[in-house]
Amino acid sequence: MSSSYYAQEIHGPFERFDLGDFELESGEQIRDLKLAYSTFGILAPDRSNAVLFPTWYSGTSKIIEQAYVGAGRGLDPEKYFIILVNQIGNGLSSAPSHTQQPFNGPRFPRVSIADDVRAQHKLVSEKFGIEKLALVLGGSMGAQQTYEWAVRFPDRVERIAPIAGTAKATPHNKFVVQTFIDAITSDPAFEDGWYREGAVHRGLRRHARLFASSGFTPVLFNTSAWRDIGFTSVDDFVTGFVENHFLPQDPNNLILLLQKWHGGDVTTATGGDLKTALAGIKAQTFVIAIDEDGFFPVKDIEAEQKLIPHSVLKRVSSIWGHLALFGIDAGYNAAIDRHLKELLAA
Amino acid sequence: MSSSYYAQEIHGPFERFDLGDFELESGEQIRDLKLAYSTFGILAPDRSNAVLFPTWYSGTSKIIEQAYVGAGRGLDPEKYFIILVNQIGNGLSSAPSHTQQPFNGPRFPRVSIADDVRAQHKLVSEKFGIEKLALVLGGSMGAQQTYEWAVRFPDRVERIAPIAGTAKATPHNKFVVQTFIDAITSDPAFEDGWYREGAVHRGLRRHARLFASSGFTPVLFNTSAWRDIGFTSVDDFVTGFVENHFLPQDPNNLILLLQKWHGGDVTTATGGDLKTALAGIKAQTFVIAIDEDGFFPVKDIEAEQKLIPHSVLKRVSSIWGHLALFGIDAGYNAAIDRHLKELLAA
Numbered sequence: 001m002s003s004s005y006y007a008q009e010i011h012g013p014f015e016r017f018d019l020g021d022f023e024l025e026s027g028e029q030i031r032d033l034k035l036a037y038s039t040f041g042i043l044a045p046d047r048s049n050a051v052l053f054p055t056w057y058s059g060t061s062k063i064i065e066q067a068y069v070g071a072g073r074g075l076d077p078e079k080y081f082i083i084l085v086n087q088i089g090n091g092l093s094s095a096p097s098h099t100q101q102p103f104n105g106p107r108f109p110r111v112s113i114a115d116d117v118r119a120q121h122k123l124v125s126e127k128f129g130i131e132k133l134a135l136v137l138g139g140s141m142g143a144q145q146t147y148e149w150a151v152r153f154p155d156r157v158e159r160i161a162p163i164a165g166t167a168k169a170t171p172h173n174k175f176v177v178q179t180f181i182d183a184i185t186s187d188p189a190f191e192d193g194w195y196r197e198g199a200v201h202r203g204l205r206r207h208a209r210l211f212a213s214s215g216f217t218p219v220l221f222n223t224s225a226w227r228d229i230g231f232t233s234v235d236d237f238v239t240g241f242v243e244n245h246f247l248p249q250d251p252n253n254l255i256l257l258l259q260k261w262h263g264g265d266v267t268t269a270t271g272g273d274l275k276t277a278l279a280g281i282k283a284q285t286f287v288i289a290i291d292e293d294g295f296f297p298v299k300d301i302e303a304e305q306k307l308i309p310h311s312v313l314k315r316v317s318s319i320w321g322h323l324a325l326f327g328i329d330a331g332y333n334a335a336i337d338r339h340l341k342e343l344l345a346a
Numbered sequence: 347m348s349s350s351y352y353a354q355e356i357h358g359p360f361e362r363f364d365l366g367d368f369e370l371e372s373g374e375q376i377r378d379l380k381l382a383y384s385t386f387g388i389l390a391p392d393r394s395n396a397v398l399f400p401t402w403y404s405g406t407s408k409i410i411e412q413a414y415v416g417a418g419r420g421l422d423p424e425k426y427f428i429i430l431v432n433q434i435g436n437g438l439s440s441a442p443s444h445t446q447q448p449f450n451g452p453r454f455p456r457v458s459i460a461d462d463v464r465a466q467h468k469l470v471s472e473k474f475g476i477e478k479l480a481l482v483l484g485g486s487m488g489a490q491q492t493y494e495w496a497v498r499f500p501d502r503v504e505r506i507a508p509i510a511g512t513a514k515a516t517p518h519n520k521f522v523v524q525t526f527i528d529a530i531t532s533d534p535a536f537e538d539g540w541y542r543e544g545a546v547h548r549g550l551r552r553h554a555r556l557f558a559s560s561g562f563t564p565v566l567f568n569t570s571a572w573r574d575i576g577f578t579s580v581d582d583f584v585t586g587f588v589e590n591h592f593l594p595q596d597p598n599n600l601i602l603l604l605q606k607w608h609g610g611d612v613t614t615a616t617g618g619d620l621k622t623a624l625a626g627i628k629a630q631t632f633v634i635a636i637d638e639d640g641f642f643p644v645k646d647i648e649a650e651q652k653l654i655p656h657s658v659l660k661r662v663s664s665i666w667g668h669l670a671l672f673g674i675d676a677g678y679n680a681a682i683d684r685h686l687k688e689l690l691a692a
Contacts, residue, residue: 171580172567176559182552188534206528213522214560218643221518234517297564 005248006091006098011062014038014092017123025118025268028109031099035123036092037061037085040069041077043128050130051075051082052149054120056140056325057257058249060092061085067327074340080134085123087116087141089256096193097250105252106193113141113264117148121156135344136283137161139325140295141257144169144264147278151266154282159343163288163336164296164322167266167304168274173295176214177262183207184251193252200251207254208242214294215242217321225319229328278307285311286343288336292321314339351594352437352444357408360384360438363469371464371614374455377445381469382438383407383431386415387423389474396476397421397428398495400466402486402671403603404595406438407431413673420686426480431469433462433487435602442539443596451598452539459487459610463494467502481690482629483507485671486641487603490515490610493624493650497612500628505689509634509682510642510668513612513650514620519641522560523608529553530597539598546597553600554588560640561588563667571665575674624653631657632689634682638667660685 008014014036022033038061043050053064053075061084069075075082086092088111096108103109124130136149136157143165150160151167166173187203189195220226221234231237246254270277287305289298298315305313316335318324324332354360360382368379384407389396399410399421407430415421421428432438434457442454449455470476482503484492489511496506497513512519533549535541566572567580577583592600616623633651635644644661651659662681664670670678 170564170568171570172559172564175555175567175580175584179552179555179559182555186532186548186552202532206525206532209521209525209528210556213518213525218516218518218646221521222516222646224517234521238521300564300568 006095011060011092012038014061014086016093017127019119019122022115022119024109024115025112026110030088030094030109030111031103032094033088033119034094035085035088035119037083037123038065039084040065040075040082041080043081043130047128047130048132048134049080050124050128050133051080051135051137052085052120052124052133053082053136054085054116054138054142054145055087055090056138056142057261058090058246058254060090063326067325067333068336074337074344080344083124083128085120087145087257087260088119089253089260091250091253095250096252096256108252108256111256111260112268113144113148113260114152114268116145116260117152120145120149121153124156131156133157135159135161135340137163137340138165139163140165140322141261141264144261147266150281150283150285151277152269154280157283159284159286159346160281161286161288161340161343164290164293164301164325166264166296166300167278169262169264170300173300174262176295177258180207180210181255181258181262183210184255190251193255195251201247204246204249204251204254205243208246209238211246212238212242215321215323217292217294217319219292219319220321223319274304275307278304279309281308281310283310284343284346286314286339287311288314288316288339290322290324290332291315291317292319295322352441357406357438358384360407360432363473365465365468368461368465370455370461371458372456376434376440376455376457377449378440379434379465380440381431381434381465383429383469384411385430386411386421386428387426389427389476393474393476394478394480395426396470396474396479397426397481397483398431398466398470398479399428399482400431400462400484400488400491401433401436402484402488403607404436404592404600406436409672413671413679414682420683420690426690429470429474431466433491433603433606434465435599435606437596437599441596442598442602454598454602457602457606458614459490459494459606460498460614462491462606463498466491466495467499470502477502479503481505481507481686483509483686484511485509486511486668487607487610490607493612496627496629496631497623498615500626503629505630505632505692506627507632507634507686507689510636510639510647510671512610512642512646513624515608515610516646519646520608522641523604526553526556527601527604527608529556530601536597539601541597547593550592550595550597550600551589554592555584557592558584558588561667561669563638563640563665565638565665566667569665620650621653624650625655627654627656629656630689630692632660632685633657634660634662634685636668636670636678637661637663638665641668
């Protein structure tokens with residue numbers, strides 16, 4: 001299953017940028033690191049119109065293309081050169097599932113959000129010769145990467161739009177993420193990560209259901225709003241939409257991503273102090289929160305936004321909660337487009 | 347473990363009322379049903395001062411006594427005759443763990459909220475000769491039983507105070523409850539309910555963590571407010587408080603209770619129509635909601651309250667969220683006392 005899922009036919013077309021042996025913040029290395037990415041639009045001669053959009057948990061460049069890129073949208077390929085980059089471990093970029101033994105599966109080293117951003121920085125500089133990005137944005141784990149960009153490379157980003165995510169994972173958020181990891185690893189078929197392909201489906205299904213129970217909102221379930229996308233019952237919806245999303249993915253890949261999410265923290269470079277880290281952001285910042293978000297409450301997002309110099313908080317509402325990110329709510333999509341246009345015009 | 351947990355030494359003193367063979371709504375029966383209860387105060391000669399308070403999920407009469415009953419409190423034994431009744435399946439009342447084979451463990455029949463209320467009605471009438479209860483109240487599953495009392499026996503209850511619960515379990519609530527059940531039954535040691543004592547502790551621990559992640563609030567975790575009750579880290583708190591609460595309990599008992607919660611629905615007697623069911627309530631009603639409740643959002647509680655003739659919505663706030671019910675938040679306790687005094691004076 002998983003080998004065919006991560007293919008060009010499903011998620012392409014995408015390119016791969018080869019970074020060679022890449023040293024991680026931990027001191028470990030990924031041998032022959034490859035970052036998969038897709039681009040849309042044309043890079044201006046002065047390279048001033050580049051937008052970078054890294055992926056969220058379990059997503060690829062494909063869903064971001066479908067949900068956010070288009071003529072007349074906030075991210076319009078007529079105007080911008082848009083780079084959708086797949087985070088390390090998502091299966092299009094290097095990942096446990098696509099590494100030769102002996103460093104495959106659970107032996108693939110742990111990766112941090114900072115590692116992704118350092119690798120993306122090389123992609124942007126070396127492959128495209130871009131000095132300064134017009135915009136970095138992303139949702140959820142993409143927001144973590146966005147914040148890391150602005151803190152780590154303050155002079156390389158003109159604007160940022162972190163959506164439904166935080167610069168430093170909160171204790172509650174970490175706790176919830178750990179329940180996702182446990183749902184997968186507690187499946188006896190997981191066997192310390194040395195499972196047979198497809199064997200961990202019970203764990204993945206349980207993980208999917210935990211994801212659904214807070215990722216969506218009570219209102220979505222209680223008003224049967226999932227009917228809008230063609231399902232017939234709560235179970236039909238959760239199985240057909242959420243389990244279906246996770247089942248073809250590789251458990252070790254997902255766990256690598258979840259651990260990265262769990263460890264997301266822009267303050268590693270500033271000795272743990274969030275105030276100092278966020279005060280160093282120079283980019284024009286639209287912090288976007290989803291009012292109904294069960295993973296990233298507005299309160300937590302706003303607390304960080306207040307520490308960022310040139311920032312505004314934009315609140316969006318959706319009965320799809322955190323998973324409005326997927327682009328299934330026309331109201332959410334329109335609001336995001338409006339905010340991105342305003343930010344890009346600034 | 348479980349056999350010693352459900353003992354007089356820990357949860358007593360309590361009495362047991364013997365109902366003999368008790369026919370359930372399903373047509374099945376519990377042989378030799380016993381309801382465990384504790385009483386406080388003295389029943390007035392005209393039997394007008396009786397209060398009934400059934401237990402919530404995984405709770406017993408003991409914690410309700412500790413959290414809600416006392417001189418000067420809303421439930422003052424100087425004024426009222428207070429009956430704290432243990433719901434069927436909680437281990438003090440008849441339960442899978444305390445039934446002789448062959449009807450023990452997973453062979454114990456499924457029970458509904460209505461079954462509990464029918465059994466409690468017999469206790470109140472036959473044991474104490476009470477015609478009309480001055481107040482029925484309860485939190486969470488106790489609220490489900492409270493609503494069932496008011497709908498099923500409208501002339502037997504003068505006042506009700508359902509706290510942090512619903513008359514009919516919502517689709518989202520049912521979905522969440524099912525993830526709790528799955529966390530236990532997916533433990534290989536569960537063995538279809540024929541586990542060795544203590545063997546299912548991994549499943550119980552996972553279930554405890556899911557319970558904690560929505561039962562408490564993000565703010566509680568993010569402000570380390572668990573320090574107020576003496577813990578040193580998130581993990582120390584969740585293990586020492588929540589895992590510790592569930593580990594000594596019997597998995598089959600908990601599943602029986604969760605299935606009862608899942609099926610909670612006052613409309614079974616009114617052909618599924620909630621409006622009709624709630625319109626029949628004659629009691630003075632204070633519907634109490636906790637603003638931060640992750641299991642029972644205020645929105646869902648209010649939607650039902652509006653269908654109840656003589657009702658008022660009272661909102662209480664607590665960073666302990668749903669689990670403020672446990673009585674750990676002095677602010678919550680004071681607010682509840684205030685509301686109960688007002689209701690009892692009406």
